[in-house]
Amino acid sequence: MxxxxxxxxxxxxxxxxxxxxxxxxxxxxxxxxxxxxxxxxxxxxxxxxxxxxxxxxxxxxxxxxxxxxxRDARRLVRHAHGRDMRAGAGPTSPFARDTARAGQQGTWEHDSRREEADARIAGRLAVDPGAPVMRTAYRFLADGEPIQLSTSYEPLHLTGGTAVEWPEDGAAVGVVARMDAIGVHVDEFVERVSLRAALDTEVAALALPARASVLTIERTYYAAGLPVETADIVLPGGRYDLVYRIPVD
Incomplete structure (x- = not known):
């Protein structure tokens, strides 16, 4: 110092x-x-x-x-380089893969509902404000302890009426595997990582101490340049290591 x-x-x-x-x-x-x-x-x-x-x-x-x-300071490692894993290569849920690597049991709670995209989400999905989207709120747990929040949005002009319209009700799990199931080939994702103070709702949902900090990730999946899913992810500041492997062409 x-x-x-x-x-x-x-x-x-x-x-x-x-x-x-x-x-x-x-x-x-x-x-x-x-x-x-x-x-x-x-x-x-x-x-x-x-x-x-x-x-x-x-x-x-x-x-x-x-x-x-x-506290039990075991940190979960989020391997972003392998997050586009497809069916047939192990768990297709990114969170399930991360917890399995750590020797922990990953589970999650979810709530899906149809909504209209606000201006912020419409911009990220390249749709008009008010366009129908599927919004899914998740709380992820590692060995029963809450460790991640995520709210995802998918444009219903793409998934509506298909077998993957409801993210947790079909046979495929995870964005990439689900999109594959309807013939949409995800080939890229973009993540923006920030640090901020936790909101009161996040403190309660993640059992955090008052005035805790959180990492936030704004993630969007693309297929041939078209956004097919976007999510806001919240991680407790002291519980995660973020690992990125970036190919150099």
Whole structure:
């Protein structure tokens, strides 16, 4: 840390490194505010801020009357380079593949409904505002713990009346495999990754601490340049590694 680094961030960085290295294992109790004050020669406010940083990252939890403890910090690796896997090559759900690689059981909840595209989604799907779309909201769980949210949109002029109109009701699972089933060959996807504070609804749905941060991914699948699905994905900041493999022609 440079001399200009605020003391609370330096303390948080030291504790974070110990957690990620396994020196402070899942379930271990963090030094108390009083102990941090003594160890680093700082005020209680600085010690409190340092712990708040780790809480916001989802690395630790406070237990009333007991202290602050390291959460199970197992990270799920999202392998974007293999996310266009087709039927016959293993699970076609990207989330199912990611959790299987991690030795975890992946499950999800979903709610699909027909809606009209607002201006934002219409622009991403290259349709007119008000065009009919299938909207599906997902909550994904790894070993029963909520770990990802996603809301996807598909243009019903493409999927309406087909066997894959309702994303979770057909034989095929995953955007690429489902589009293959109706003769639409997905050949590209684009992702835009950002970091922001979690919304209250996301804090509740993902069981996050207050003031947590989340990664957001705006993803769109294309077939010969035509957008066929777009989604807003929300990941807890401290629970995911994003891995991208980009071919160089």
């Amino acid at each position: 440079s001399k200009a680094t605020p003391a609370y961030l330096a303390i948080a960085a030291e504790l974070r490194a110990a957690i990620l290295a396994g020196d402070l294992a899942a379930g271990a109790k963090l030094p108390s505010e009083t102990q941090l004050m003594a160890q680093h020669g700082v005020s209680r406010t600085v010690a409190k801020w340092a712990i708040s940083v780790l809480k916001g990252e989802g690395l630790v939890d406070g237990r009333a009357g007991s202290g602050v403890y390291v």
